[in-house]
Amino acid sequence: MSSLAGLPYLEFELAAAQRRVKKIKEHPDPLKAASNLLYYELEVDYRSEQIESLKSGKPFGTIYPGPFMRALGLVPWDAIRSADKSYGDKAKRYFDMIRAEGMAEHTCDRTIVMVPMVLSGDFPKPSFMLAGNYTCQPIHLAYRLIAHTLNTPTYFMERKFSAWSGSESEQELKYVVDQYQEMIEFAEKNVPGCKFNPDKLEELLYWDNEYNKYERLQWKLRATVPCPMAGRDAFREPMYPHFYANPAKCVDYMRRFTEEMEEKASKGIGSVQGEERLRLLWSPTAPYFADPFGWLAKRGVAVPAVEMGTMNRRRRGHYSAYGELWHGRKLSPFEEALRGLGDSAWGGLGHGTVQSHIETCRQLKLDGIVYFLQWGCEITNNFGTLISEVAEKELGIPTLILQGRQLDESTFEEQEFYRQLEEFVDICLDAKKKRGFRKQEHGK
Amino acid sequence: MENKLKELVQAVLPESRNKWALEWKKEKGNVVGVLTSHVPEEVIYASGMLPFGVSGSWEASTPFASIHRPSMSCRYCIHVLEAILNGELDFLNGLVSIPYDDDFKTLWYLIDYLGKPGRPYMGTFNHIMYLPHVNSETTFPMWLTSVHELKDHLQRAADRQISDDSLRKANETYNTTRTLLKKVYELRKREIPAITGAEVLGLVTASRVMPRDLFNRSLTELLPYLEDRKAPLKKAHPRVLVSSDFLDNPAYIDMIENTGCVVAMDDLDLGSRYIWNNIDTAIKDPWEAVARRYLDVTSPFMVNWKKYADQLIGWVREYRIDGVIDFRQLYSYPREYMSTYVVQRLKEAGIPYTFVRRDYHLSGVGMLTTRVEAFVEMLQGTLSNKRTSPH
Numbered sequence: 001m002s003s004l005a006g007l008p009y010l011e012f013e014l015a016a017a018q019r020r021v022k023k024i025k026e027h028p029d030p031l032k033a034a035s036n037l038l039y040y041e042l043e044v045d046y047r048s049e050q051i052e053s054l055k056s057g058k059p060f061g062t063i064y065p066g067p068f069m070r071a072l073g074l075v076p077w078d079a080i081r082s083a084d085k086s087y088g089d090k091a092k093r094y095f096d097m098i099r100a101e102g103m104a105e106h107t108c109d110r111t112i113v114m115v116p117m118v119l120s121g122d123f124p125k126p127s128f129m130l131a132g133n134y135t136c137q138p139i140h141l142a143y144r145l146i147a148h149t150l151n152t153p154t155y156f157m158e159r160k161f162s163a164w165s166g167s168e169s170e171q172e173l174k175y176v177v178d179q180y181q182e183m184i185e186f187a188e189k190n191v192p193g194c195k196f197n198p199d200k201l202e203e204l205l206y207w208d209n210e211y212n213k214y215e216r217l218q219w220k221l222r223a224t225v226p227c228p229m230a231g232r233d234a235f236r237e238p239m240y241p242h243f244y245a246n247p248a249k250c251v252d253y254m255r256r257f258t259e260e261m262e263e264k265a266s267k268g269i270g271s272v273q274g275e276e277r278l279r280l281l282w283s284p285t286a287p288y289f290a291d292p293f294g295w296l297a298k299r300g301v302a303v304p305a306v307e308m309g310t311m312n313r314r315r316r317g318h319y320s321a322y323g324e325l326w327h328g329r330k331l332s333p334f335e336e337a338l339r340g341l342g343d344s345a346w347g348g349l350g351h352g353t354v355q356s357h358i359e360t361c362r363q364l365k366l367d368g369i370v371y372f373l374q375w376g377c378e379i380t381n382n383f384g385t386l387i388s389e390v391a392e393k394e395l396g397i398p399t400l401i402l403q404g405r406q407l408d409e410s411t412f413e414e415q416e417f418y419r420q421l422e423e424f425v426d427i428c429l430d431a432k433k434k435r436g437f438r439k440q441e442h443g444k
Numbered sequence: 445m446e447n448k449l450k451e452l453v454q455a456v457l458p459e460s461r462n463k464w465a466l467e468w469k470k471e472k473g474n475v476v477g478v479l480t481s482h483v484p485e486e487v488i489y490a491s492g493m494l495p496f497g498v499s500g501s502w503e504a505s506t507p508f509a510s511i512h513r514p515s516m517s518c519r520y521c522i523h524v525l526e527a528i529l530n531g532e533l534d535f536l537n538g539l540v541s542i543p544y545d546d547d548f549k550t551l552w553y554l555i556d557y558l559g560k561p562g563r564p565y566m567g568t569f570n571h572i573m574y575l576p577h578v579n580s581e582t583t584f585p586m587w588l589t590s591v592h593e594l595k596d597h598l599q600r601a602a603d604r605q606i607s608d609d610s611l612r613k614a615n616e617t618y619n620t621t622r623t624l625l626k627k628v629y630e631l632r633k634r635e636i637p638a639i640t641g642a643e644v645l646g647l648v649t650a651s652r653v654m655p656r657d658l659f660n661r662s663l664t665e666l667l668p669y670l671e672d673r674k675a676p677l678k679k680a681h682p683r684v685l686v687s688s689d690f691l692d693n694p695a696y697i698d699m700i701e702n703t704g705c706v707v708a709m710d711d712l713d714l715g716s717r718y719i720w721n722n723i724d725t726a727i728k729d730p731w732e733a734v735a736r737r738y739l740d741v742t743s744p745f746m747v748n749w750k751k752y753a754d755q756l757i758g759w760v761r762e763y764r765i766d767g768v769i770d771f772r773q774l775y776s777y778p779r780e781y782m783s784t785y786v787v788q789r790l791k792e793a794g795i796p797y798t799f800v801r802r803d804y805h806l807s808g809v810g811m812l813t814t815r816v817e818a819f820v821e822m823l824q825g826t827l828s829n830k831r832t833s834p835h
Contacts, residue, residue, distance in 0.1 A: 101784065103780070104781050131747075137545050137778070144781065149785055149788060156578050160574045349553045350549065350554070373514055376516065378545060378549075382514070382517055386554060
């Protein structure tokens with residue numbers, strides 16, 4: 001594989017982001033957030049850095065958990081995010097390759113699409129891979145497959161999953177810390193260009209924490225009725241400061257986006273067309289080739305949050321903030337960066353996932369849940385019925401369980417998909433009305 | 445003796461598999477279900493309880509499980525959930541598992557959730573262990589802690605202590621099983637194996653549902669007979685190796701052998717991989733000894749797929765295998781991902797290979813037979829070319 005494999009992909013993405021910046025500057029859309037300009041400028045910076053690094057031979061490393069990888073001198077290797085953009089004809093091409101090679105065709109789309117993307121040289125080759133059981137299984141399996149096939153230096157990180165309930169112990173934190181120290185030694189020894197910089201880690205933790213402060217503020221604003229955040233924005237996977245060569249610019253984007261939300265909230269401006277009739281939680285993903293959020297917004301239905309991974313726990317302030325005492329003591333920056341790993345519900349047993357759904361609905365005053373069972377998402381697709389039961393019991397709200405794929409359109413039945421959504425909106429409106437009556441009667 | 449063999453081989457069938465557990469329950473007490481071959485059963489055995497290898501329901505229909513799980517998730521997990529919900533496993537005092545994959549974790553959480561009210565038989569003994577994916581000196585202490593946690597859990601649940609000596613004895617008993625079964629595997633190396641692949645799977649799975657002492661005695665008695673036996677096979681060539689996980693139904697192997705080949709070796713978690721490594725009884729601390737054995741296994745779960753492929757290729761050479769059938773269980777992703785790498789290694793080693801996806805319960809036999817037949821015919825063609833080639 002050529003050392004410049006994947007360059008055309010990066011250049012294509014850069015050009016797309018540059019076009020978007022130009023369009024926003026020349027024809028700003030008053031209905032969309034003005035901070036979007038900064039968002040796409042960050043995308044330009046991000047892809048530019050990747051292109052320069054590929055040309056100059058700088059090492060690329062996996063994006064989770066990012067601050068460590070940056071502090072090791074690695075440039076983000078975001079094959080999984082790039083796979084997300086491979087719907088339509090691009091996805092079809094990759095699925096043809098997956099089926100022809102007998103690869104895992106029924107698994108999570110984004111994780112398996114990443115494999116032929118990388119193995120065929122469409123996306124740059126990683127220099128170092130950090131995989132671990134803190135992610136869901138398809139991600140670390142795909143990483144392991146790429147690493148074995150391309151003979152990429154790889155370190156596998158373990159956490160003891162029993163801490164999923166939020167009770168990570170000193171022993172469990174030490175377990176993770178010891179492995180990270182081992183991982184750093186391994187990377188410095190096996191990956192040319194890798195050198196751990198503890199000051200850089202501290203700097204990135206600072207910026208990530210500043211970003212998280214805005215995430216927490218935004219979470220409160222999402223609870224406002226009408227909701228000032230659009231469903232599409234809620235669905236957007238966050239790009240943390242450590243992704244960028246200039247992390248301060250990313251925090252600046254979050255600040256400006258939050259200020260826009262604050263302004264809308266203070267003026268009572270929502271994100272849907274007309275009156276906000278309903279508020280739904282979407283979980284955990286959606287078909288990327290469709291636009292259910294726009295469809296719902298046209299019907300006065302807001303989606304203030306999407307429950308994916310552990311992001312909402314972070315936004316709710318589940319994890320203590322940088323610098324706060326943990327188990328009665330101050331943590332080192334190294335420990336700070338890792339303490340959430342053992343406690344992360346993602347890749348855990350389920351309690352954290354179920355409770356997070358309930359907590360989100362409660363805090364954001366939501367009227368229903370759309371649970372999209374994505375093929376092959378083992379960590380979520382067995383919880384649909386369970387979440388539905390708990391949500392009904394604890395909050396009295398209904399759940400719609402939809403089944404489908406993220407990137408492969410071949411199984412998507414558009415009419416049926418929207419018919420079910422339409423019916424569900426009616427059910428939720430009815431349930432909301434009944435809850436209102438009950439509340440009135442109870443009040444009397 | 446043939447009847448004795450038959451009785452053991454058929455032990456895992458639904459009509460017989462619970463027999464010993466129910467007797468144990470009546471006479472001795474608790475029975476604990478074990479969900480994967482990664483669980484150190486020796487610890488359960490040392491506690492005076494019967495470890496019972498859990499098969500899922502073998503019925504095609506899974507009405508109870510389907511309420512909770514979509515069909516496109518690990519089929520073994522679905523059929524286990526069905527067996528739990530339809531009452532097949534009511535006699536169990538609990539289950540022990542490791543999080544083999546995310547499907548196992550979600551199965552576990554579901555069992556726990558559903559097991560609360562109205563099902564007091566589950567819950568008390570239920571325990572999920574943490575098993576690292578990496579075998580290293582960094583991960584080993586945490587795995588050892590996990591083994592001790594299992595001990596503590598069982599001690600609390602059964603209200604009895606597990607002594608070092610009782611674990612030493614259990615380690616020896618399980619080593620005896622593995623040694624005896626390895627002797628059976630030796631008999632597969634013959635030109636005409638002493639035993640069919642289906643029978644071997646029957647024997648290994650029998651060890652998981654019978655009390656160990658009884659199984660060891662039965663197999664010890666049977667071995668001299670097997671030494672002189674020739675397996676009742678349609679054809680003794682080509683020699684095939686079947687690779688899979690959660691395959692506990694010998695009828696699947698029968699189906700393969702009926703196409704005109706012999707399954708002369710397997711790479712199954714309930715076959716060779718279940719018995720391959722003994723516990724090093726020279727290690728003074730029996731807890732460390734058992735923990736080291738279970739961290740040093742080859743499995744799609746473990747990170748080191750190179751070691752897995754090396755072992756597989758080693759078996760192909762050692763058992764003079766003509767071709768490998770990757771008999772994947774639908775929606776079981778560790779193998780689905782790993783296979784792409786293993787295929788690359790098999791290709792490099794010049795070993796013929798095919799893959800076929802199957803359900804957990806026996807189904808789609810016609811379609812599967814056609815696919816396996818095509819592979820077997822290809823192997824037969826290659827073998828006959830080799831024989832007739834002047835070179």
